[in-house]
Amino acid sequence: MPSLLFEQGAPGRGGDFVRGAGKPSQYLDAAALRADLPLPDLTELDVARHFTELSHRNFSVDTNFYPLGSCTMKYNPKLNEAVSAFAGFTDLHPYAPDDGAQGAIRLLAHMERTLASLFGMDAFSLMPAAGAHGEITAMLMAKKYFKDRGEHERLTCIVPDTAHGTNPASAAMVGYNVVSIPSTARGRTDLSALRAKLDGSIAVCMMTNPNTLGLFEDEIVEMTASVHDAGGLMYYDGANANAIVGITRPGDMGFDLMHLNLHKTFSVPHGGGGPGSGPVGANARLSPYLPSPMPARDASGAYVWDEQRPKSIGMVRAFPAHFLAIVRAYAYIIVHGADGLRANSQLAVLNANYLRAKVKKFLTVPYDDHCRHEFVCSAEQLKKETGVRALDLAKGLLDAGVHAPTMYWPHVVPECLMIEPTETENRHTLDAFVETLRELVVYAHEDPAAVQQRPLHTPVRRVDEAQVGRLANKGIGLRWSPPSSDGNA
Amino acid sequence: MYTPHTPQDIAAMLEVIGAPSLDALSDPPAGLKIKGRLDVAPALPEADAYAHIRAMADENSAARMTSFLGAGAYRHYQPPAVPYFAFRSEFLTAYTPYQAEASQGSLQAIFEWQTYVCLLTGMDVSNASVYDGSTALVEAVIMAAQATGRRRVAISRGVHPAYRRVLATYAEGIGVEISEIPLDEAGQTKIPASLDADIAAAIVQSPNFFGAIDHVDQAASAAHATGALAVHVSAEALSLAVLKSPRELGADIAVGDAQSFGLPVGYGGPYVGFVATTKEHVRRLPGRLVGETHDVDGRKAYVLTLQGREQHIRRELASSNICTNQALCALIATIYLATVGRKGLASIACANMANARALARAIEAVPGFGLAYRAPYFNEFVVGTPVPAAELCAQLEKRSILAGMPLSRFYPELTRQLLVCATELTTQSQIDEFARALAQEGTHAVAAV
Numbered sequence: 036m037p038s039l040l041f042e043q044g045a046p047g048r049g050g051d052f053v054r055g056a057g058k059p060s061q062y063l064d065a066a067a068l069r070a071d072l073p074l075p076d077l078t079e080l081d082v083a084r085h086f087t088e089l090s091h092r093n094f095s096v097d098t099n100f101y102p103l104g105s106c107t108m109k110y111n112p113k114l115n116e117a118v119s120a121f122a123g124f125t126d127l128h129p130y131a132p133d134d135g136a137q138g139a140i141r142l143l144a145h146m147e148r149t150l151a152s153l154f155g156m157d158a159f160s161l162m163p164a165a166g167a168h169g170e171i172t173a174m175l176m177a178k179k180y181f182k183d184r185g186e187h188e189r190l191t192c193i194v195p196d197t198a199h200g201t202n203p204a205s206a207a208m209v210g211y212n213v214v215s216i217p218s219t220a221r222g223r224t225d226l227s228a229l230r231a232k233l234d235g236s237i238a239v240c241m242m243t244n245p246n247t248l249g250l251f252e253d254e255i256v257e258m259t260a261s262v263h264d265a266g267g268l269m270y271y272d273g274a275n276a277n278a279i280v281g282i283t284r285p286g287d288m289g290f291d292l293m294h295l296n297l298h299k300t301f302s303v304p305h306g307g308g309g310p311g312s313g314p315v316g317a318n319a320r321l322s323p324y325l326p327s328p329m330p331a332r333d334a335s336g337a338y339v340w341d342e343q344r345p346k347s348i349g350m351v352r353a354f355p356a357h358f359l360a361i362v363r364a365y366a367y368i369i370v371h372g373a374d375g376l377r378a379n380s381q382l383a384v385l386n387a388n389y390l391r392a393k394v395k396k397f398l399t400v401p402y403d404d405h406c407r408h409e410f411v412c413s414a415e416q417l418k419k420e421t422g423v424r425a426l427d428l429a430k431g432l433l434d435a436g437v438h439a440p441t442m443y444w445p446h447v448v449p450e451c452l453m454i455e456p457t458e459t460e461n462r463h464t465l466d467a468f469v470e471t472l473r474e475l476v477v478y479a480h481e482d483p484a485a486v487q488q489r490p491l492h493t494p495v496r497r498v499d500e501a502q503v504g505r506l507a508n509k510g511i512g513l514r515w516s517p518p519s520s521d522g523n524a
Numbered sequence: 525m526y527t528p529h530t531p532q533d534i535a536a537m538l539e540v541i542g543a544p545s546l547d548a549l550s551d552p553p554a555g556l557k558i559k560g561r562l563d564v565a566p567a568l569p570e571a572d573a574y575a576h577i578r579a580m581a582d583e584n585s586a587a588r589m590t591s592f593l594g595a596g597a598y599r600h601y602q603p604p605a606v607p608y609f610a611f612r613s614e615f616l617t618a619y620t621p622y623q624a625e626a627s628q629g630s631l632q633a634i635f636e637w638q639t640y641v642c643l644l645t646g647m648d649v650s651n652a653s654v655y656d657g658s659t660a661l662v663e664a665v666i667m668a669a670q671a672t673g674r675r676r677v678a679i680s681r682g683v684h685p686a687y688r689r690v691l692a693t694y695a696e697g698i699g700v701e702i703s704e705i706p707l708d709e710a711g712q713t714k715i716p717a718s719l720d721a722d723i724a725a726a727i728v729q730s731p732n733f734f735g736a737i738d739h740v741d742q743a744a745s746a747a748h749a750t751g752a753l754a755v756h757v758s759a760e761a762l763s764l765a766v767l768k769s770p771r772e773l774g775a776d777i778a779v780g781d782a783q784s785f786g787l788p789v790g791y792g793g794p795y796v797g798f799v800a801t802t803k804e805h806v807r808r809l810p811g812r813l814v815g816e817t818h819d820v821d822g823r824k825a826y827v828l829t830l831q832g833r834e835q836h837i838r839r840e841l842a843s844s845n846i847c848t849n850q851a852l853c854a855l856i857a858t859i860y861l862a863t864v865g866r867k868g869l870a871s872i873a874c875a876n877m878a879n880a881r882a883l884a885r886a887i888e889a890v891p892g893f894g895l896a897y898r899a900p901y902f903n904e905f906v907v908g909t910p911v912p913a914a915e916l917c918a919q920l921e922k923r924s925i926l927a928g929m930p931l932s933r934f935y936p937e938l939t940r941q942l943l944v945c946a947t948e949l950t951t952q953s954q955i956d957e958f959a960r961a962l963a964q965e966g967t968h969a970v971a972a973v
Binding site for chain 1: 525526527528529533534536537538540541542543546547549550551552553555556557558561562563564565566567568569570573574576577578579580581582583584585586587588589591593595596597599601603605607609610611612613614615616617618619620621622623624625626627628629630632633635636638639640642643644648649650652653655656657658659684686687689690692693694696697698699737764765766767768769772781788789790791792793794795796802803804806807812813814815816817818819820821823824825827829830832834835836837838839840841842844845846847848849850851852853855858859861862863864865866867868869870871872873874875877878879881900902917918921926929948
């Protein structure tokens with residue numbers, strides 16, 4: 036393990052970076068100043084070696100097949116990076132006057148119109164910073180909508196048992212009571228169970244379609260109609276939108292509100308866990324509640340920020356957008372056009388079904404129906420036969436240089452692995468993955484203990500999560516502390 | 525465009541699947557298929573797309589202007605080493621480090637980020653990051669409400685107005701009421717002798733939106749006297765390099781935005797919010813948290829921990845709904861801090877103070893202009909203007925100068941006040957040019973009256 040930055044360097048090493056300007060005490064009274072800030076002083080070469088070494092201890096899309104279900108780890112074209120680094124964008128201050136930011140607002144306005152058309156919404160806000168941020172934005176909109184209608188008793192949010200954890204967490208953050216509904220034997224949300232929960236307390240029903248089992252909710256029109264009949268709103272979680280772009284639209288399914296993850300569907304790189312971008316769409320009934328400001332055009336045709344939106348919930352972050360993330364997604368959209376985006380979604384579905392058809396020969400695929408962009412398989416039977424679990428298969432894949440699929444989620448499938456290959460992987464990679472997984476299953480029968488030892492070849496092997504959790508609960512082990520310190524570490 | 529499938533591949537794969545066509549596999553139930561053309565521009569070849577977006581970037585004339593705008597987004601020097609290493613594919617194209625064995629690089633970098641935030645703020649623990657300074661403030665309010673069981677917070681009017689607007693958006697949803705604490709004639713928060721007993725937190729930004737180094741210590745004393753928490757907000761994280769740390773001032777939670785550490789102003793984002801606190805409140809921290817442990821062979825290792833607080837485990841009972849955070853931005857800030865080091869960061873902070881004071885001297889020499897408040901400042905301060913500041917900004921924009929933030933945008937009563945900022949990138953010739961422009965516009969305005 037490379038030493039920490041804080042264990043390296045020597046005081047006084049490193050440069051000034053700017054022309055010398057003396058000491059802090061020349062500018063402020065000592066009472067306002069800190070005694071010291073003990074950061075490490077390193078040379079640029081120290082930094083280069085350190086972070087290059089760290090980078091070698093990561094799997095990434097550019098280095099490894101990364102079939103992490105629900106995360107859409109597609110290739111991130113480098114065009115995106117180049118255009119987001121243009122000085123005309125990076126040096127543009129968020130409070131720049133609109134007439135000096137016409138290109139930026141125009142880009143956002145085009146993006147907004149394009150997303151509205153692609154997903155059948157009246158309008159989109161590009162302000163939310165990530166998917167979960169989009170979810171809470173939409174929940175705040177729903178809350179304000181019902182308040183304006185005087186329907187204060189609507190405080191229930193329905194989520195399927197296969198929903199992303201962010202759905203119930205976002206609903207709870209605005210004070211909604213969360214009610215879960217089960218899935219059917221076909222892996223779809225149970226329409227009759229949904230209808231049984233519908234009464235005057237329903238505010239929102241949050242759905243993902245295709246759902247997190249990778250299956251299209253084929254009764255979606257009946258579901259949205261039922262929720263609407265009960266006076267509730269339908270929310271589309273766009274985490275799985277990569278299966279539907281250019282093919283079908285949430286607006287046409289009857290959804291009132293939705294979010295997208297531009298870092299999934301539209302190839303903004305995931306960055307090791309962000310930044311993302313989570314635009315929120317709304318139909319005509321809800322769009323007045325979208326965050327403010329919104330890009331617009333004035334009477335002269337100039338692009339402006341429209342702040343005159345009296346029903347808007349307001350701002351959900353300090354500035355109007357994760358702008359440089361949106362530039363990346365915009366580049367991706369304009370090199371594809373609607374037909375190219377549709378083709379990508381079709382190929383994502385093709386790749387997932389190809390894997391499903393091959394994997395089901397040696398692992399259980401509990402819902403063996405044509406899937407969309409991802410599917411779920413289960414190691415439950417393998418565990419009964421050999422003791423080898425989904426976790427062990429996942430760790431075994433790491434040894435073969437493949438990132439593990441999403442594990443143990445959704446909770447409705449025991450010992451599950453959720454596999455999403457995306458459209459950018461070629462058939463050779465998919466075949467090699469199937470072969471690696473098949474060999475692991477064969478090996479599990481021959482020598483289960485050996486599989487349970489995996490991984491053997493990663494930078495570290497299985498880590499002790501229990502101990503770190505116990506210490507972390509007391510605030511210990513969450514940072515480096517100087518050796519002389521009396522107990523922060 | 526970036527897909528590998530040949531027609532032969534597609535045919536062979538469909539045969540394995542047993543599907544007649546791509547449409548048959550991917551079409552929705554009857555009636556839901558998109559009909560007709562979408563309002564999406566036709567595809568551009570990559571070279572044309574590059575040129576098209578380049579033209580949009582070039583249209584942004586404000587990006588090239590001499591700028592004295594700060595107000596929560598600061599133009600600082602970015603050492604070339606920072607993007608060079610941060611944008612390595614292995615960091616850029618990884619996801620949240622759920623699989624520790626395959627993510628030690630990202631995990632160690634986050635652990636280092638958490639440490640940097642603790643060193644800067646003086647706090648015991650920091651999370652992996654949140655979206656920005658404003659959402660960090662919201663998370664601090666939720667933490668304080670949970671810690672105290674109280675549903676009202678007192679927030680200084682010196683906290684960034686956009687942060688306060690974001691808090692107001694969330695307030696009803698999270699069930700918290702907001703009271704504002706006014707500023708005094710020095711531009712600092714007028715801390716009352718005692719806070720109401722139902723207050724969960726007293727929230728003060730320092731330097732505040734007016735640039736003034738504020739009375740966080742007084743706010744902390746008042747808060748603690750009633751069992752409330754004190755929250756320190758930083759919109760300009762560079763100030764933490766030299767100012768007393770939030771912990772030294774008595775804060776229980778330190779939040780802010782670290783955009784200044786190597787992230788471009790980028791028309792508003794992405795930036796990186798931080799949330800740090802004392803050991804006592806560690807379980808209330810939102811989002812990802814990385815801890816140090818070891819693997820089965822006894823090697824040191826890093827791993828996501830306390831996931832029992834998080835949405836993917838705890839669902840509606842989670843401490844926050846955050847999932848994706850700002851890992852790459854936190855990495856950029858970490859590499860920035862590693863590159864500049866103690867010595868570099870202190871010298872950059874001093875250059876900000878030196879240039880801001882040179883700017884102040886130049887402005888004070890212009891008849892009709894002067895500093896509006898007497899509180900000590902870091903790299904930003906408010907100028908009293910002889911004409912409405914918004915009009916002045918419009919005039920200076922014609923000379924390719926972004927004069928600053930007219931406070932009337934957020935404080936309608938303060939029409940003749942302009943918030944200006946100097947950083948280490950501000951030059952003496954820019955300052956001279958600014959002063960000349962102010963002199964001319966100020967004179968015109970006075971003559972016009």
